[in-house]
Amino acid sequence: MALSGVCFVPSKLHNLLFPSPKLQTYTTTCFSSAREKLRRESNESPTKYPTSCLRKRLLNLSIVAVILSSPISSISKVMAENLELQRYTDSKEGFTLLTPPSWIKVDKAGATVLFEEPNKAANSVGVVVSPVRLTKLEEFGSPQFVADKLIQAEKRKESTKQAEVIAFSERSGKGGLQVYEIEYIVDSTRGGMKRIFSAVFVASKKLYILNIAHSDKPESPLDMHRRRILEQVLHSFDDAPLT
Template identity: 65%
Template sequence: MGRVTSPASSPCFGGLPVSIPSTSSSFSHLHTRRNPPLILLSRSSPSTTEGSITSVRTSNRRSFALSLLLPPVSLALSSSSSFAARPLDLDRYTDEAEGFTLLKPASWAKVEKAGATALFEQDGKGTNNVGVVVNPVRLSSLEEFGSPDFVAEKLIQAEMRKESTKHANLLVAAERSSRGGLSVYEFEYTIDGTRGGLKRIFSAAFVASKKLFLLNIAHSDPPEKPLDAETRAVLEQVLHSFDTP
């Protein structure tokens, strides 16, 4: 397995080099929707009780597929620990059988957990994690779910249906092309809940070979110890590396 060192080296995404940005975000190379209608829901908001995936009149196939975009509870973050004080090395992980590849922190071990196709946990702080879920779907492309903004809205509404969620705030809904030309949707949002406090979530999804591939990256982001620029850059490297082999 080849090793990529961050930030000295530049890993590849979709066959193109991706460097750790000097700014706080590297979404500029995507077709981003930086300013979708701001979705900020709370338990006190009337839209919270009304919003749900099942409330949208879509086909059964799209409704089912949208429900698969929610990360399993087992992949959620509930600790306040950070990645590490030193820069992380990144290894490329490829699952040829399922059909996906991504960069992951080299020191993070792969663990088995129900609901996860692949799950990597930080040593000693397993609730900091990177997880992948692969599920069969009848759809042929991600566009059949809807636009990135539409999917993001339903994702946030579904998060709000969880009893442990107090607030959910969509930050970015983006779209990029995979190495093979597939549409990849990327989302960034925060969740404030009763389990683990404020969390930053990065997600990516694409459809290939009648399967939905979902990457979920979770990291704590409390006001007293916000996500630092270096850690964010590493998280975004992992996010943008998610692709077909």
């Protein structure tokens, strides 16, 4: 098994990539002042600032202002989320995925690997690898068929009060690998309401199942930022070369 490190952004670079609202306001004000100063000086001394030169300088100022203003916020959100994950690869079993770096790897019977959020064991990322006779996932059934099987398994548990499929889809993994993704909710006497994200694929006659569980209670619902992070984990689950 190999666990990669975590990359951190130095504070100065972080401030540049993720400017605060105050910094964005300050930046806009500075560039507005600079443009006004150039226009005033050009009017006072036309020979000092030829029209073509003035236009170029104003254009450059405008470009820099655009780069440092609002569009960077959407880029920074994506980069911030990526920085919150690290790559975990199990070359022995043949799979890879991203995980939250603060989550702790724990041992649990039946799980090939399991990560839990500190002090919140109900929030977890786990993978189970089992040998199968199948060579392709489609031999098992469609995404909807697999989703129904997962729900049936949940409903058979005595602790389950409710289980419902929210969504299911199919994507291509490494080398065109067929991967099913399923989202569903479970309400049980053990931990209350949870949202589950699962990904399934078959490779080298092995069935790989990723299960991401997170508390989603009415009084403390799963927020969009955390959901995006969990979806990145879901989409990162893929085949890896065996060693």
